[in-house]
Amino acid sequence: MKIDKKLLxxxxxxxxxxxxxxLFGDSVAAMYTLYDPSPYKTAYWGVCIVWGLGVTIAIYVTGAVSGTHANPAVTIALATFRGFSWKKTPLYxxxxxxxxFLGAAAVYALFSPVIDHFNEVHHFTRAxxxxxxxVFFTHPxxxxxxxHSLLVQTILTGMLVFGIxxxxxxxxxxxxxxxxxxxxIGLLVATIGASAGYLDAWAINPARDFGPRLFCYFAGWGPQALPAPQNYWWVPVLGPTLGGLVGGGAYYVLIRPFMPERLVEPMAPTPVVLTETALPAERFGAHSHS
Structure with missing residues (x-):
């Protein structure tokens, strides 16, 4: 597929x-994890809000260009239900x-001395x-x-895409x-994290988990990142992908057919990359709380 200026x-x-x-989400995870006393241990909603606002800021910055999918689960759901190009999907x-990956690298550049100090104090090693x-990726x-985490990720991402x-x-x-x-949408991400984030750090986004996980594999965490204890790495990839399809399908079966205007004005097919109204939608997001 030729990459022209628009697609680029x-x-x-x-x-x-x-x-x-x-950058914002993993940084707040670092603030939660690495400091004692943590500014967020008794204010977990603050962690959730930062993740959600990170999604909101990302939408305002990039929504006019790409629609801000910022999440493979969202992209696949849009290709399945809203006519987004399947040819573009793997590139997205x-x-x-x-x-x-680059976001995790930036967070590492910010917090690497604190990470090393934390591990030294607690007698931890990365690998x-x-x-x-x-700080960087999720775990049960x-x-x-x-x-069980696979089920959690499927349900939570289903709610994310249903809401989007x-x-x-x-x-x-x-x-x-x-x-x-x-x-x-940012508040939706924050609500998901606040209600169920402690189950498995609420990835709800394969790129949010796998990109930082891949960075950490090369940054010294090695097998702790990939394949991870209990071979966990694939769970926050497959779970959100399935959840996006479930959530998108549920919306089109349970809610969309009963919208009043739709009963009198059928929707014409549209190539808009994200929404029928060209309003930007999510990502993301997701979160690691520990």
Missing amino acids: GELIAEMVAVFIII IVAQVLGG LDGGAAG GEAVTPM FAITCEYNTMAPQANSGALI
Whole structure:
């Protein structure tokens, strides 16, 4: 597929969007994890808000260029249900993962002395103990198995994409108007994290997890990043992908057919990359809380 100037701009925008999300999100995860006392240990909602606002900022920066998918699960759901180009889909995903990789590199540049100090104080190593790995990528929480985490990621990402489709549907008269949808999508991400983030750090985005995980593999965490304990690495890739399809399908089966305007005015096919109204939608996001 030839990459012309327009497509190149879209790919750069997708990379930048995920970079922004990871820069803010993994940085707040570092603030949560590496400091004692942590400014967020008793204020977890603050962690969730930062992740959500990272998504909102990413949308405002890049939405006019690419629509700010910023999430392979969103891109695949849009290709499946809203006519986004399947030819562009793998290119978008590569750009998103690259954004996650570069975002993690930037966070590492900021916090590497603190990471080393944290590991020294707690007698952790990167490759053997995964010291401070939770700053960058996700893992199962207490009493959660990888297979249960797969279910968690499927459900949570399903709610994310279900919400994005509702927020950006042109027939939804209750959806946020103008460009306020970006803020509501950010709050949706924050709400998902606040309600279920401790289960497995609420990746809900393959690029959000795999991009930083790939960086950490080369930055000294090695097998703690890939394939990760219990071979966990594939869970936050497959779970969100399945969840996006479930959530998008659920919206088109359960809600979309009953929108009042749709009953009298059929929607014409549209090539808009993200939404029927050209309003930007998510990412992301996702989060690592430990």
